[in-house]
Amino acid sequence: xxxxxxxxxxxxxxxxxxxxxTIGLSxxxxxxGTVLGxxxxxxxxxxxxxxxxxxxxxxxxxxxxxxxxxxxxxxxGVVPLFMGETNAIIAAIIxxxxxxxxxxxxxxxxxxxxxxxxxxxAARSLGMNQRQAxxxxxxxxxxxRMIPPLGNEFIVLIKESSLAAVITAPExxxxxxxxxxxxxxxxxxxxxxxxxxxxxTISLSFLLNRLERRLNTG
Amino acid sequence: xxxxxxxxxxxGENEVLKDINLVIxxxxxxxxxxxxxxxxxxxxxxxxxxxxxxxxHILIEGKDITDKMNDINKMRAEVGMVFQQFNLFPHKxxxxxxxxxxxxxxxxxxxxxxxxxxxxxxxxxLEEKAxxxxxxxxxxxKQRVAIARAxxxxxxxxxxxxxxxxxxxxVVGEVLEVMKQLAREGMTMVVVTHEMGFAREVGxxxxxxxxxxxxxxNEPKQLFENPHQERTQAFLSKVL
Ligand SMILES: Nc1ncnc2c1ncn2[C@@H]1O[C@H](COP(=O)(O)OP(=O)(O)OP(=O)(O)O)[C@@H](O)[C@H]1O
Ligand SMILES: [Mg+2]
Numbered sequence: 346x347x348x349x350x351x352x353x354x355x356x357x358x359x360x361x362x363x364x365x366x367t368i369g370l371s372x373x374x375x376x377x378g379t380v381l382g383x384x385x386x387x388x389x390x391x392x393x394x395x396x397x398x399x400x401x402x403x404x405x406x407x408x409x410x411x412x413x414x415x416x417x418x419x420x421x422g423v424v425p426l427f428m429g430e431t432n433a434i435i436a437a438i439i440x441x442x443x444x445x446x447x448x449x450x451x452x453x454x455x456x457x458x459x460x461x462x463x464x465x466x467a468a469r470s471l472g473m474n475q476r477q478a479x480x481x482x483x484x485x486x487x488x489x490r491m492i493p494p495l496g497n498e499f500i501v502l503i504k505e506s507s508l509a510a511v512i513t514a515p516e517x518x519x520x521x522x523x524x525x526x527x528x529x530x531x532x533x534x535x536x537x538x539x540x541x542x543x544x545x546t547i548s549l550s551f552l553l554n555r556l557e558r559r560l561n562t563g
Numbered sequence: 564x565x566x567x568x569x570x571x572x573x574x575g576e577n578e579v580l581k582d583i584n585l586v587i588x589x590x591x592x593x594x595x596x597x598x599x600x601x602x603x604x605x606x607x608x609x610x611x612x613x614x615x616x617x618x619x620h621i622l623i624e625g626k627d628i629t630d631k632m633n634d635i636n637k638m639r640a641e642v643g644m645v646f647q648q649f650n651l652f653p654h655k656x657x658x659x660x661x662x663x664x665x666x667x668x669x670x671x672x673x674x675x676x677x678x679x680x681x682x683x684x685x686x687x688x689l690e691e692k693a694x695x696x697x698x699x700x701x702x703x704x705k706q707r708v709a710i711a712r713a714x715x716x717x718x719x720x721x722x723x724x725x726x727x728x729x730x731x732x733x734v735v736g737e738v739l740e741v742m743k744q745l746a747r748e749g750m751t752m753v754v755v756t757h758e759m760g761f762a763r764e765v766g767x768x769x770x771x772x773x774x775x776x777x778x779x780x781n782e783p784k785q786l787f788e789n790p791h792q793e794r795t796q797a798f799l800s801k802v803l
Contacts, residue, residue, distance in 0.1 A: 471716055
């Protein structure tokens with residue numbers, strides 16, 4: 346078996362572009378997913394069962410169905426419905442964000458509920474309203490606890506963004522598959538793709554660990 | 564002045580406060596004693612609106628705090644509360660703990676709030692801990708910071724729910740000392756405590772609660788030495 350570095354070299358510019366898109370998809374997914382997830386997580390925390398119902402439904406749907414299915418639904422169903430025609434990158438961002446939001450909502454809920462009840466009571470007894478108590482007392486503490494699970498979710502998102510290849514968003518796996526198709530090779534494209542994903546996820550873990558340590562000493 | 568009329572509080576089927584009537588006069592120190600589960604904490608939490616009351620009225624300086632028309636947050640800011648578990652904000656320094664509410668709720672500028680905070684810390688003997696985080700303090704120090712934090716809102720009344728119960732015996736005294744000083748300065752206080760020495764020395768009136776009722780109330784000396792009710796006698800014989 347001869348390992349053809351030359352075809353990897355040939356595909357390097359595409360793989361670089363693909364990596365940038367993977368990073369872009371992941372960052373967009375985590376940013377939008379975090380904002381949405383915070384809102385959904387807060388929605389789920391309201392005491393009124395009826396008001397919390399849609400948020401529960403959302404979380405149940407997106408956690409209970411495969412991301413693969415969600416990407417196809419968004420790409421071939423939701424995006425054409427709103428934009429007339431579909432767009433792979435937009436569809437990938439939407440699907441990844443909606444999916445991440447469901448997981449992040451649960452992370453937020455768990456983070457907020459992990460803060461001792463006494464903190465809210467102390468804040469309220471000092472005259473803060475619900476929003477002030479959340480903003481100045483509960484959320485800053487909860488965010489700190491959310492960093493490890495949020496980091497995990499970010500890593501999951503980077504890996505799962507590879508599913509966008511099936512709707513032809515030109516990220517890492519898209520180019521990997523293109524390479525495999527052109528040369529009828531297996532090891533070169535997929536090992537290269539695996540290596541890039543590894544570099545991305547390991548670098549992110551490293552950054553997250555440092556952030557965590559910094560916050561713990563501060 | 565605080566007036567409590569026909570206060571009732573239930574958790575589901577469980578009626579925890581059954582018709583509480585109580586008047587707390589300005590500058591008065593009222594000590595609440597009673598067995599576990601008698602409703603002492605619930606009474607304090609109702610006065611501070613941490614629990615929604617089932618029926619009855621609580622008036623602070625003539626304003627009915629249970630009236631939906633009144634701003635619940637404004638009402639709460641008038642009442643300081645000190646908890647058994649301190650409940651300091653662990654992500655903020657001591658001085659930030661104290662300044663937070665005055666700045667965010669009262670809208671006081673940072674500098675005057677800091678000056679006031681340091682003054683309060685001096686009063687509780689912890690000025691040098693201003694920049695420390697709560698985790699680095701002893702229990703007694705935490706509780707003194709919590710008292711300073713509540714005072715920073717300039718409350719009309721201070722509620723203490725077993726402020727020394729979570730403390731090591733050797734630091735109980737330093738917290739009681741701060742509370743005594745507050746009482747001497749004329750702060751209106753309601754104190755739930757098992758510290759009978761404190762009740763005797765500082766209390767103007769002791770209230771004995773049992774089963775959701777105020778069973779008996781009197782001056783400390785009278786209540787401790789000459790309790791009228793059987794239940795009071797039984798309780799006191801266990802704790803004195
Ligand atoms: N949030 C709640 N939900 C349901 N029941 C409650 C709640 N808070 C208190 N109770 C019940 O109310 C009763 C009185 O509780 P409370 O905490 O007021 O008693 P306490 O006199 O402060 O007792 P302790 O000396 O143990 O602190 C108890 O039976 C308790 O189980
Ligand atoms: Mg209690």
